Amino acid sequence: MKPKYLMVFLLCLLGLCLYLFYMIYSGAKENAIAELNNRQSIHAKQAKSGIEYLFSDLITYLTKVSSSNHIINLDEQGINELGFALNLYPEAITAITRVDKKGRITFTIPYNAAVIGQDISSQKHVKKILRTRKPVISDVFTAVQGYRAIALHVPVFSGNEFHGTRAILINFSTIPKRFLQDIQIGESGYSWMTSKEGIEIYCPVPGHTGKAVFENSKEFPGILSMANLMVEGEEGVASYMSIRIRDQQREMAKHHAVYLPVKIADSFWTIVVVSSENEILASLISLKNKLIMIVCLLLFVSFLFSYSGMKAWGIVREAAKRKKVEKALATHLQNTPIGAISWDLNFKTVEWNPAAENIFGYNREEVIGKHITELILPEDIKELVEGIFQDMLTGKDGDSHSINENITKDGRRIICDWYNTALKDVDGRSIGMASLVNDITERIHTEEALKESEERLKTILSATPDPIVIYSSQGETEYLNPSFVEVFGWTLDELRGKR
Structure with missing residues (x-):
């Protein structure tokens, strides 16, 4: 082979190798990002299920006991029943309040004489439950007790007569922290949560919790674009630039996030699981080095065998095929x-x-x-x-x-x-x-926690003397408690799937 043809051939081969290097590395990076988002989505969905089950338990329990005449009349036993709920989740529930049908506080635990009789009907969430008479959850607000919290209100009925609400005040960061603080992918991954109005109700970044995401991230347009979709209840993935803190040094880095809403009563919160792209690039260093070595080796071998003639070139071509297979296998194994x-x-x-x-x-x-x-x-x-x-x-x-x-x-x-x-x-x-x-x-731990939550709910429903039936979102019968079967005579098999 003439030298000029050999040079042209080697230049073409070099260009091809560089192109393959770029394509393989880019493809591996895209696959790694897709896999990262998939892992983040799994974590987010597991946390979503846990939070929704927890609030479902709370609403079910509060709704059940709120029909008690003791709660309606607020006698001594009713006060004791109010206090019992405070012990359900003592790390999260800060107060229990009874509100009459006009929106005035009639009692609160812990007892606070200063708030008894206060009219809170102007509060957005109170105004809504007085109108709809259905469970509501507030955004982060300043309670009359003087601290920032989230309120969960359920209506109190005697028959069909509305007697006001029973409410719990929740330390807004405790429950999200319980489900999100251990979610971390790599060294830089973390998770955070916003309310429907965009308040960060949990975030491991110092100073963020309790403030609006639009204030905390006003310098980062990518986060603001994602936040605008989050407050609309959207679900999706996003990429954005923001500050990454590493070894006490602040640096701009690209992040990949998965966000999805968590349905709670009449509102929703949004979970965000995010990781730095640097985590992905670090995992690809070994692949990049191997690709560089393979490309260099391929060029060297090609030069030697091309110089020896067409027969040797055939050997080089077979070697290149083998190296390509080895490279693909190595890429798969490493990624x-x-x-x-x-x-x-x-x-x-x-x-x-x-x-x-x-x-x-x-x-x-x-x-x-x-x-x-x-x-x-x-x-x-x-x-x-x-x-x-x-x-x-x-x-x-x-x-x-x-x-x-x-x-x-x-x-x-x-x-x-x-x-x-x-x-x-x-x-x-x-x-x-x-x-x-x-x-x-x-x-496994998540499945066990979900199972425990389901068993606790079944125990509560089975123990109540009141007939209870649970319908699916399509209005079909899914559960009857023993009291329902005893009172009405129907079994779940007879009513299952019926409206």
Whole structure:
């Protein structure tokens, strides 16, 4: 091949490699952002379910007891019943108030003589419940007790006669903090929540909680655009520039956020889960370095083999194809959000991807060549896991799936979902095992919390002497408590799906 043709060829090859580098890296970045938003969406939906269940429990309980004559007449037992609600969520509920049908406070716990008799009918949420006679939740406001709070009002009826409301004052940041403070993806991820009017009712950024998002973020147009959609009850994803604090240094950084509304009574709050794009770029450094190395190696090999003639060029072309496959596999392995691990015949670690590092805390250099029992297995399941491993290698069971506890580098116990398959050579002989693993600890805990909330609600409904029926959003019967069955004689099977 003539030198000038070789130079043209190499220049074209260089341009192609740079283009492929850009396309692969850009594609990996887009996929990583999509995966990040998917993870953030899962966290947001789990928190949304927890908050909605909590307020559903509160409204159900307050509505049930508000029909009591003791509450209506506010006798000694009624006062005791008012106080009982204060103990339901003492870390969140700051006061219980009884308001008459004209909007005047008749009693409050803790007792405050200064507020008894005050007319609060001009408050927006009170005015609404006096008109609609349905449960309402306020935005953040200054209560007559003198502090900022959120009020949840439910109507008090005797038969069909309206007797005012029963209300609880809520420390507006406590409940969102309970569900959101542990949501963090990477080092810079966090979550925050706004009310319907755009007040930040929870935010880990100092000085933000209790203020309007439009005030806190007035210098960041991207956040303001997202906030305008949030106060309309919209759900979606957004990207924006804002300040990132790292090592006590403030720097501008691009962030990716997922936001969705949480339905509460007649209003809504909005959850935002956000992470810095720098987290994504950091995870792609290894990929970028490998791509650069592959491109350089490919150019060098291409130069040598192109110089030796057409026959050698054919060899280079085959090598390039092989490298492309290796690059695609390496990209997938490095960017998958699921832990990918491979073991040799002695159950020692051969491969350990970044997702496995994130799950268990060990970096690749710490685990390569180590036996699994030295790393992540609790004592009580070591024998069981080694038995499964041997069964797979001997052909008794080529694949397995299990959910079990594991131990991280810092000693935490986590719950992991494992998919394992035996690796065989071309002759069908076992050469090791490959595993895919995902940390489902948070999902399990969330499901348990939701189950506990549902059981608590069922217990309350089952214990009430009043007949209760619950309808779906389509108006179809979904639940009858025992009192309803006893009074009316119908069972849930007879009424299920009926209006």
